[in-house]
Amino acid sequence: MTDSTTPQETAALAEGPVLPEEIDDPAVGVPSTGTPADGERTARRARRRRAAVRWGAAVVVCALAGTGTALAVTAPERTDLPGLATPKDGRYTFPALVLPQLPSGQSVPRESKGRHAADLRTLLLPVPVEAGGSLVPAAAPSAPAPGAPAPSASGSASPSAPGSTSASPAGTSSASPVAPVGPTPAGRVSCEAITADWKDPGSLRALLLQNACRDAAVREWTAADGTRTQIRLLSFGSQAEAWPMFDKLRRTGEPKDSSGGVQTGDTQGWDTVFGVDLATREVPGAPPATRIAFLSAGNVTGVITMTNPKGVPTAAFRQVVTLQSDLLA
Known part of the structure; x- marks a missing residue:
């Protein structure tokens, strides 16, 4: 049987068949054949890109909304928020407790x-x-001066020595x-x-x-x-x-x-x-x-x-x- 294959066809057969995926691959640089399968893949990629953009935008919106909510809740005082005010239970408001200064050479208990x-x-x-x-x-109250009156046994506070500070609340005098x-x-x-x-x-x-x-x-x-x-x-x-x-x-x-x-x-x-x-x-x-x-x-x-x-x-x-x-x- 006579071989009627031309030299060009023989070279093409030697290189092997060209697959559609290779033709459609952007890295190859060969123009697409324009088959229906190629169009479907292109549409699928476009849908994925749009979905990624939508999800990214949703994440950004949620992050911004969460940050805004956190600032709105933490910025004001707790008692100013509806439903979170602590009812008065009888506790008092004291100044910050300060430990007294020890005399020189003395240690803590x-x-x-x-x-x-x-x-x-x-x-x-x-x-x-x-x-x-x-x-x-x-x-802190000062020490009584020498010769100061001794405290009585009645339970009342002893008078302060001249120049001493009163033990009544800061900024006030014991008299008023x-x-x-x-x-x-x-x-x-x-x-x-x-x-x-x-x-x-x-x-x-x-x-x-x-x-x-x-x-x-x-x-x-x-x-x-x-x-x-x-x-x-x-x-x-x-x-x-x-x-x-x-x-x-x-x-x-x-x-x-x-x-x-x-x-x-x-x-x-x-x-x-x-x-x-x-x-x-x-x-x-x-x-x-x-x-x-x-x-x-x-x-x-x-x-x-x-x-x-x-x-x-x-x-x-x-x-x-x-x-x-x-x-x-």
């Missing part, structure tokens, strides 16, 4: 076996705004506090002054003498809601000497004006402060009209008494006790 070297008055919780206090931390709601005396008192507030004062006085109570300080205020708060701190020579007073009060302590008896308070769920022992007592009621907390922090025993005929708010009581514990820890 954790490093001195629980002994507090700071002036006892500087360890008292400041007066809240709701009782005429200020958000500016009060200056700003917007007074109730008396807010603060200062040194005699150790025996605490016995006037409790039944069986004789046994308490004996403990004070036996363990040589060295110093005492008191702060009182009455808030706008009618809750009266009294904080007393008693300083001893060591933790061993301070403990009997704390133990006596937490077991049998009962205010002299309580007629319905006193029961042990519940401290479950409290945020207790490390280094401070806590016990509470209260006059039966719902809520109790009298709540008492006893604190033992090294060589200092603290007594916090809060009274209100309408009931002492639980939140305010816990707040005062916790903050006072922080200053003693």
Whole structure:
């Protein structure tokens, strides 16, 4: 059989058949054959590009919307947002707590076996705004001048020495506090002054003498809601000497004006402060009209008494006790 293939056809057969994919590939540079399959692939690529653009635009819009929402929520105060305002639960507004400066050469209680070297008055919780206090931390009281009158046993604050600063809220004088709601005396008192507030004062006085109570300080205020708060701190020579007073009060302590008896308070769920022992007592009621907390922090025993005929708010009581514990820890 005679081979009628021309030289051009023989060369084409040697190179092999040309596939449509190779012709349609943009990298080859060969013009498309224009078949229906090529048109379908081109349309598919166009649809994919449009979908990618739409999804990219959607992501950008969502990111911008989320950023705007976050700024709108976080920029204003929480209490200004509808539905997020915290209802008033009785807690007070205190100035920032400031630890007192220690005398030269003295260390903190954790490093001195629980002994507090700071002036006892500087360890008292400041007066809240709701009782005429200020958000500016009060200056530390100065030491009494030599020959200054000794504090009386009546429980009232001793007069300040000439030129000394008052322990009343910062920016005010002890004679005329700003917007007074109730008396807010603060200062040194005699150790025996605490016995006037409790039944069986004789046994308490004996403990004070036996363990040589060295110093005492008191702060009182009455808030706008009618809750009266009294904080007393008693300083001893060591933790061993301070403990009997704390133990006596937490077991049998009962205010002299309580007629319905006193029961042990519940401290479950409290945020207790490390280094401070806590016990509470209260006059039966719902809520109790009298709540008492006893604190033992090294060589200092603290007594916090809060009274209100309408009931002492639980939140305010816990707040005062916790903050006072922080200053003693």
